Amino acid sequence: MRITGGQVRGRLLASLRGWNIRPTSDRVREAIFNLIGQDVSGFKVLDLFAGTGCLGIEALSRGASRALFIDNSIQSIKLIKKNLARCGYESLGSVLKKDLTKGLPQKHLLIKQKFDLIFLDPPYEKRMIPPLLGELSDRDILASPSIAVAECFKTEILPEVLGGLQMVSFRTYGETKISIYHFGE
Numbered sequence: 001m002r003i004t005g006g007q008v009r010g011r012l013l014a015s016l017r018g019w020n021i022r023p024t025s026d027r028v029r030e031a032i033f034n035l036i037g038q039d040v041s042g043f044k045v046l047d048l049f050a051g052t053g054c055l056g057i058e059a060l061s062r063g064a065s066r067a068l069f070i071d072n073s074i075q076s077i078k079l080i081k082k083n084l085a086r087c088g089y090e091s092l093g094s095v096l097k098k099d100l101t102k103g104l105p106q107k108h109l110l111i112k113q114k115f116d117l118i119f120l121d122p123p124y125e126k127r128m129i130p131p132l133l134g135e136l137s138d139r140d141i142l143a144s145p146s147i148a149v150a151e152c153f154k155t156e157i158l159p160e161v162l163g164g165l166q167m168v169s170f171r172t173y174g175e176t177k178i179s180i181y182h183f184g185e
Contacts, residue, residue, distance in 0.1 A: 001054060004030040005038060006061030008087045014079055015052055023052045024121060024151060028173050033062065035169060035180055036117070036147050040064045043116035044143070048100055048132065053080035053093070055119040055149075060089045064117065067092060068110050072099040101128065104135050114143040124153040124175075130162060137163025137183065144184025152177050 003011045004026050015023055024032075032055070033040075041063035047056030050069035053076075060067055067089075069080045077097050084093040098105050100122070105111045118136060122128040129150045136142055148165060150158060154177045160167045162181075170179040 001052065002026055003054075003058055003061045003087070005033060005058070006063065008057075008061045011061075011087055013052055013054055013057065013083045013086065016075060016079060023054050025173075025176075028151070028176055028178065029054060029058050031171060031173055032149055032178055033058065035171065035178065036149065038062060040117055044068075044113060046070070046111075046115040046118045046141075048104075048118065048120045049122045050080055050095075050119075051076050051121065053083045053095075055121065056093065057083055057087055057089060059117060059119075060092050061087065065092070066113075067094070068115075069093060069095045070098050070100060070105070071095075072097060072101075100132065101126075104132070104139065104141075111141060113141070114146075115141055116143045116146050118142070118146065118148040119151070120148065121151040125156060127156075129156075130159055133159075133162045133165055133181065137165045142183045146183045148181040148183065150179045150181065152179070 043064040045059045045067040047069045050071045056067035165181040
C-alpha cells in the first residue's frame with residue numbers, strides 16, 4: 001500500500017495482515033482524489049474508522065494542514081502512528097481511540113475544530129454511515145464548504161440528503177462504493 005500523490009507519493013505504508021482492517025486500496029484512494037480534487041491544501045481532515053490511516057495521510061501528502069484519525073482498535077492506533085512517522089507527519093496528525101458505533105466524541109478538544117474533509121470508512125454492511133453523517137451535519141464541526149467521503153459495500157444505499165449534507169456523486173470500484181457529500185456553500 002503506497003501513497004498515490006503529493007509530497008510523499010510512492011511512500012510505502014505499513015499494514016497488518018490477519019486483523020480486521022480493510023485498508024482503502026491505492027486505486028480507490030486515487031479515484032477519491034480524482035473526484036474531490038488533487039489539491040487539499042490547508043484542509044483540516046477527519047479520518048473516521050481510520051484503520052491504517054491511509055486516507056488521512058494521503059490528504060496530508062496532498063497539502064492538508066492537519067488530520068485527526070479516530071479508530072477503536074489499539075492495533076490501528078499504533079499502525080496510524082507508525083505510518084505518520086514513516087511519512088514525517090507526526091506533527092500534523094493526532095490519533096484518538098474511540099468506539100464510533102456510539103457516535104463521535106462529545107467533549108474532546110480535538111473534535112471541536114471545524115473540518116474541511118471527512119473520510120468515513122466503517123466496516124461494510126453495518127449501517128453506520130447514515131447516523132454518523134447525520135451527527136456530522138448536526139454538530140458544529142463541518143466547515144462551510146466541506147466534503148465528506150463515505151466508503152461502503154457496493155450494494156449499500158446511502159441517503160442523498162442528510163441534514164446539510166448533499167450527495168453530489170458516487171462511483172463503484174469492485175466491491176467498494178464511494179459517495180461524495182458536500183456541506184455548505
